[in-house]
Amino acid sequence: MEQSHVKRVICCHCPMACGLLAHIENEKVVKLTGDPDHAISRGFICVKGERAAEYHDHPDRLDYPLKRVGRRGEGKWERIGWDQAMDEIAEKLRVLRDRYGPESVALLHGTFHGPECGIGIRFLNLFGSPNSSGMGIPCAGPAMEAEALTYGFGPTYISPPVPGVTQCVVIWGSRPSASQPPVWLAIQACKEAGAKVIVIDPMKTEEAEAADLWLQLRPGTDGALALGWLHVIVEEELYDRDFVKQWTHGFEALRERVRDYPPEKVEAITWVPRAQIAEAARVFARHQPAILNWGVANAQLGRNAIQTERAKAILRAITGKLDQMGGTLLLGPPSRARIMPDMELYDHLSEAQRKKKIGVDRFRLHGEGYERLSRAMRRVWGKERLLSQLWAADVPAPLMWRAILNEDPYPIKAVLIQYHNPLGASANGGIVYEALKSENLELSVVHELFMTPTAELADYVLPACHWLEKSAFSSFFGWANMALVGDRAVPPRHERHNDYELWRDLGRRLGQEAYWPETLEAFWDEMLRPAGISFHQLVNSEQPWILEPPAFQKYAEPDPQTGRPRGFGTPTGKVEIASTILEELGYDPLPNYEEPPESPVGDPELARQYPLILITGGTVIECHHQGMRQVRFFREKYPHPEVRIHPETAARLNIADGDWVYIETRRGRIRQRARLTDRIHPRVVQADRWWYPEEPGPEPHLHGFWKSNVNVITADDPEACDPMYGTWFNRGNLCRVYKAGE
Ligand code: SF4
Incomplete structure (x- = not known):
């Protein structure tokens, strides 16, 4: 007899985490629709969500573990069982750890594929290696770092524009119509309600077409444009004087710095007409509340990445846009759930091993910077670690490839690659190819949905679960004071395993038995412990989420212990226009701009x-x-x-x-x-x-x-x-x- 039913799930095709209804017949998802009762997404579904079952059911999905039997890249494989794969991989890892030290094993992590994508870091910390490397660095990482340095919290990614309240939206270096469709709907509703929309993009995107102002800048010059806006706002005294006086550190130094960026100079750098630069800065400054988003394009600006996002962070702060309804929210982490950075167990990694992280002395935000940020943020937010290592204590991929090839500073002998195709995603594919083919690597494991160029070069390829095959728990990486849960729609087919099961099965074979409960759901139970509810109870309730009522301008609330305003999670307790952490690490504490490495101006x-x-x-x-x-x-x-x-x-x-x-x-x-x-x-x-x-x-x-x-x-x-x-x-x-x- 045909069994059909509907399950409430969380879409993990992208980090928006929309609540969906999976319509299931005989353990097959036949349709996905938006969940009209979901507290956040309220029935929204985009085409990726609608077509997710086609991806899940694709005949080319990996179903069984494969072991290489020919040369790397020759395409000769033997099908083996999951347990055999785990036994052999764990044994090899044990040998490499004994021979070369745990740091010789690296985790390479890819794009978002469900809220448990940080669990591999837990395995790595317990194993003793500091070397994870992945796609957080060219993605949300720079915004998160820049905002954490400036506000003591970040990223302010979960700041939805509110129609009728938000008066201005700046879309800078992103295309929400494609990458954050629910946000784009909200922006359009804001515009209909009278909000101004400013778009900064080298291309006339759908967003640019709908905008009141479109600034078509030369690619790579966003940092100069942000400094130009700051120049206009400071010179014309369009900033919020009270906020700047009471809540910021380093404003006078900024005033000096931005004198160097008048609109005529910025026009020459960015190709944006000076009148447009000034007009856009004025519109943004004069409209309250307003949102200025983070953008992946700004994350990929090389030498200007952090400083561009820092300049954007300062723009929001000095114009008084922080932590107010319809503006940029400092939501804080969930107060009634643990967050993934807690679960990563960084503190199990010894001091000596932390110092061995590749590049930690060169790109110091990933080492000493991580410690200093964690300490400052802990005072205000109460969490031991607020930033995931995926973004904040990682190894930049360019260093990882060179370390594999040159065995410098020491040999990297194994790579465990999860949901990541660095041959497609990392820059300079030639060097990625050489590294993954290198004889220096004694073990290469890929855990994936499909064969990819990267998987073709592996020694073992392991079949991964699609998000419809695993349960989910999301607090937007700990960036929002909420927890959303969703059941798996269907059980995994064949020998597919989710991320958690991979790390559990390796961890238990390598002496980590105490840290790996039996199931992913038991792991979610651990995260929900502060709420006093189990995953099973929450996911089967009428409202499978924990939401806190929004609170605004929390920095001005009295600290219960001191009675003084609790301030921001920075070392000075203020918005750090001049970053004391950057200064102590020997970097420029103020935003600056450098010409791109390859440019018609510089070369x-x-x-x-x-x-x-x-x-x-x-x-x-x-x-x-x-x-x-x-x-x-x-x-x-x-x-x-x-x-x-x-x-x-x-x-x-x-x-x-x-x-x-x-x-x-x-x-x-x-x-x-x-x-x-x-x-x-x-x-x-x-x-x-x-x-x-x-x-x-x-x-x-x-x-x-x-x-x-x-x-x-x-x-x-x-x-x-x-x-x-x-x-x-x-x-x-x-x-x-x-x-x-x-
Ligand atoms: S925006 Fe689309 S892909 Fe992203 S979570 Fe929502 S339905 Fe899924």
Whole structure:
């Protein structure tokens, strides 16, 4: 007899964590719809959520563990059982730990794939290795670091615009219509209610089209633009005097610094007309409350990444936009649940091992900076650790590849790669390839949904659960005072295992038995202990969430112990315009700007050879990062990767719409289809990422990795990375484009 029912789940295809209804027949998800009763998403579902079952049911999903039997990349595999895989991998890890030390084992982590994506860090800390490395650094990491340094909390990611209340929204370096669709709906509703919308983007996006003001800046110059806004706001005294006087540290130093960035100078740097710079700054400053978002594009600005987000953080603060309804919220972590940074068990990693983290003396926010930030934030928020190591104590990928290849500062012998295709996602794909093929690596394990270019080079490939196959607990990484839970829709098929089970099974074989309860749900129970409720009880309740009523301007509330205002979670207790932590670490305490490493201004000779500016990373609503490439509906709409070129530029280069073209940088060339559009500046092109999972896996193909993946030609020079944090420059390398023929 057919069994059909509906389950309430949390969509984990992206971090928005929408509540969905999974319609299930005979243990198969036949439809996904928005949950109209969900407290946060209120019935919203985007196309990714609607089509998630197609991704889950795809015939190319990995079902069983595979062990390499040929050479790396040869495509010869033997199917083995999960327990055999765990036994063999654990034994190899034990041998490597004894021979080279625990630091010789690294965890490489990828994009968001469910709220448990930090659990591997727990395994690593208990194992004794400080070396995790992944995609937090070029993603939310810089905003989180910059805001934590400035406000003692961050990122202020969960600050939804409120229609009728929010008076201005600045969308800077992001496309919420694709990457945060519920937020984009709220922004549109704000606009209808009369709010001003300002968009800063090199491309005329859907957001730019709808905006009151669109600033089409030269890629990579966001930091200069932010300093230009600060100049206007300070010179014209548009800041909130009372707030600045009472709650900030370092304003006079900022006044001096931004004198150097008058609009005419900023126009020359950014290509944005000076009148527009001044007008946008005035509109933002004069509208209360207002939101200025963080953007992944700003996270990928290399040497300017942290300082650009710092300048944006200061813009919000000095114009009085912090922690008020409809403005930028400092929500704080859940008061009745533990957060993943607590569960990572950083304090189990010895002092001596922490000091061995690769790059910790160079990119010091990942070492001493992490300790100082944690101490300052603890005073206000009460959590031992508020920032996940995934973002705040990681190894920048460019250093990881070089450490593997050069065995410097010591050998890296094993990589455990989870839900991550660094061959597609990391810059300078050639060096990633060399590292993953290196004889120096004695063990390479990939835990994934599908075979990927990276998985093709592994020694073991393990089948992972899709989010429909696992339960979820979200507090938006601990960035919001709430906890949402959702059941798994269906049990995992075949020998697929979730993240938790992988680390549990390895951990229990390596002496960590006391730290790994039997199930993922028992782990969630631990996180819910402060609320006095189990995961099972909460997920089966009418309202499977814990929400706290929002509180505003909490910094002004009296501290129960001292009676004085509790202030901000920074060393001075104030908004640190001049960061005392950066100063103590030997960095510039104020925001600054440097010309991008490859630019027509900084390197005119190179620009003569490569006259176009290449941007990457733009997305569409149908996918999240490299996901969905396998699914038919996506590929029918987007069969090939595309490079967007202005028609005038294309005409000069004799390129027609739909032509195959080469995009070439100093690092090599790839092929994509030309898409002509006047939405892009004539001196800029924008290219897609890795595309062809259906192409053969064994070398030389690697699922089309070399052919069209823009990250084969992007740069990862450590010298051009952010000097304190290590994020690489991915938004504005120089290139040339020419016709490729069929
Ligand atoms: S993919 Fe869509 S439905 Fe799923 S959480 Fe993100 S925005 Fe919500």
